[in-house]
Amino acid sequence: MVPRFVRDPLEALVGFADEAGGGVVRLNLGTFRPYLVTHPEHLQHVLKDNAANYVRDGKGLLWRPVRRAVGEAILVVEGPLWESSRGVLQPLFTAKRVETMVDGMAAAIGEAVDVLDEPARAGRAVDASDALARIVCQATMRVLFGDKIAVPDALRVVSALGTIATAMVPRLLVPFMPYAIPMPGDRAFRGAVRTIDDVVLPIIREARERPGDDQDIVSTLCRSRVVDGQEISERQIRDDVVAMFSTSTETTIAVLSWLWPVLQTYPEVSARLQDEVDQVVGDGPVQRSHLAELRYTRMVLDELLRLYPAGWMIPRTAVEGETLGGTQITSGATILVSPYVTQRMAAYWDDPDIFDPERFAPTAPRRQFRYSYFPFGGGPHQCLGQHLFLLEAPLIIATLLSRFRIQLRGKADLAPRMGASLRPRNTAQLELTPVDRSRTR
Template sequence: MSIDATAGVLRRNGTVPVHRTLSGLLRDPVNALAEMGRRAGGEIVRLRLGPLRPYLVTHPDHVQQVLRSDWTNYRREGMFWRPLRRMIGASVLGEDEPWESSRKILQPLFTRRYIDSIAGEMAGVINARVAELDEYAQAGQPIDVMEEMSRIVNRAVLRVLFGDRITREEGERLAPAYDTAATSINFRLLMPFMPYSVRVPGDRAFMKAVRTVDDVVFPVIRRARADHGDGLDVISALCRVGEEDGTGIDDRQIRDNLVSVYGAASESTAMTLTWLWPILQDHPEVAARLREEVDRVVGAGPAVPGHLPELRYTRMVLQELLRLYPAGWIFPRMATKSAEVGGVRVKAGAQVLISPYATHRLDAFWDRPLEFDPERFAPDAQERRHRYSYFPFGGGPHQCLGRHLFDVEAPLMVAAIMSRFRPEVVTAGPMTPFPAASLRPREKVMLNLVPLRSAPGVAA
């Protein structure tokens, strides 16, 4: 059955009137959808947004049907995907042949074994970039958390994607351009029925960001093609496809895949670590235990891959952070043929909205779902949960390729930062979610970095 969430009162007889839904969605769309899902108890909610009437699907059984068991009927197409296509093109984030061929090429490069093989180089990049923050710490100058987390992640992800083929200056143009694209698209995401003949807020900034990305990536692709290297980085692998029989992919396809993977791999880690520091500020007992673990395992640093198995509590904190603030907060799909989900008839062409942010807050599947509690993920305490009650990286055949990258990159970054500094948030909370392409705080988070010692290994 579908549920009407009019004025917060659930009735079993219709859809959400546009004047009620739009006000909530425009004011705080992330929490508005989550609250609808919670009040509905995981039953399907149908929204009425002008000409668009999507279905909000939050129950793990229904999520599993859409993302896994009947995934071929629910495609990454439709009005919600149209804005993104101008950036990501036809790639591993698409459907049909572009997705199939791209995933076949890219999947071997994102296995746990491969990520482990380059983890040492990633750790070196992360430690070097974190060391550069000493300048701010010594001057007592706060940092913009999102900006600095993005810069550190950017350097590490660029190593995976481009190897040594991209200059630091080129790489540093990518992060702010992609960030601009991710934030300027929110009006189109909330109002996907607006025609592209009508210019809306964010359009100009988005297209300028796309041009910047193209200006950086296409020259690097041309250099990589000319080099004919055998590197293990992603761009080398893409350039080698079909070299022997002439069936390779063109520069545009390589560009689309690089941009898609860059966004998925960098946004998850950067946005998760942006949320981390305000959460630790609000939960000093968690911060103290995390600091104790880093001190015991990493000491003065540097953080290296060999530390990862011992950073158990760090991993628990990150898992709980992904539960409450998944970077991929919404996964839109379009039904290609009529079908039933949870007893509700979903017509062909209808949009289906899946939100990990909403599902991760369902009372039926999580005790105290709105509270931050890393102990949920303690290895000896985890209760048996529905596979799709927790899916920060998606699920089914379209599950994010960057999961293993996150599992290495994120704890190394936390360890590198906390082994050098005592972070102190100076921005007043609470932080509220901003509905960009990836979940981020609406407020700018500023962080003081208090040095723990004058240099790694030397007491202050």
């Protein structure tokens, strides 16, 4: 198993799952022997029905390196601290609340896309990751962070988080390695954490000195609260701010980074998507009323989330031993749960490696299992930002495609780069041709 896993961890995990037909697999990776859980019914048990027995352990496979970046954040802790942070943040991310942000998001996205006019008219290619990061940061900083983090500073944080995601990989592959032993990526990791602190801590200190009623993430987290008899600390606020920054930006940037190589690879999908945007949006700005009509756009997004979920791995630690799918799980064992793996299994998806938005058409047969598709996780720890993504992402796609005809420079590369989130191995260079609006009237 070890050579196969080291050569291509993602392909190996899907292969192990397919060979087991959805059964629980004990992986023999040397001194590390986790259980791979992929059957939707078993996933529901782990993530929802018996979630209290399968916890996010800060010493475990993924959470240990993540914890070095976000500390005791909502993403990694359990118990009263998680309940307190989730309790104050969840109202900001409800479907109803996010709906109220649509107009502000659409305006911010439009302003960010305006910046692309100059390179487009000059015939210069743009880096897809850089462009997406700027668009997402401008929208997110406005509607979720109340512009408390300036866009240039937000881009510094995005870059630092990207460095962290890459620098984590060696530690992910050998999770048993003590941190006292230096590994590739450690120095870059520490530098990225310092960059994040340089941006975030002064903003938190100012918000705590001047408390108010603003309904943004920073203000909400900085309000006085007590957890286990202790006043919330600056460090805890910092950890939650960084976690929420990552949650609210990384999923959109990561998932949409796959759009361009996918459209190049599947021209029929590209043509249908472009036709829908032309018909729905026309020559005007993208508006709230357009979202309900962008049906194929939503199908494309759902398929992107199936094949390329940003949160590709959701590890858990078993508190107590139990039998799952006929396999005895030992107390303290690591459980590997992966949307990437289950959503690519032939047992649950026809031609799983093919990009086919029709799987998510309104007329498509209903899926047999709820947890055959879970790109945002499930149970009590389901991603807070899912409603934001499902509104923000189609606004970004529609705005870009209504303003430009977009071609990938060079060959499409759909090979993934493994990290804390999943992105293409090579960033796309985009050639933008401005739409002649007079011809669309």
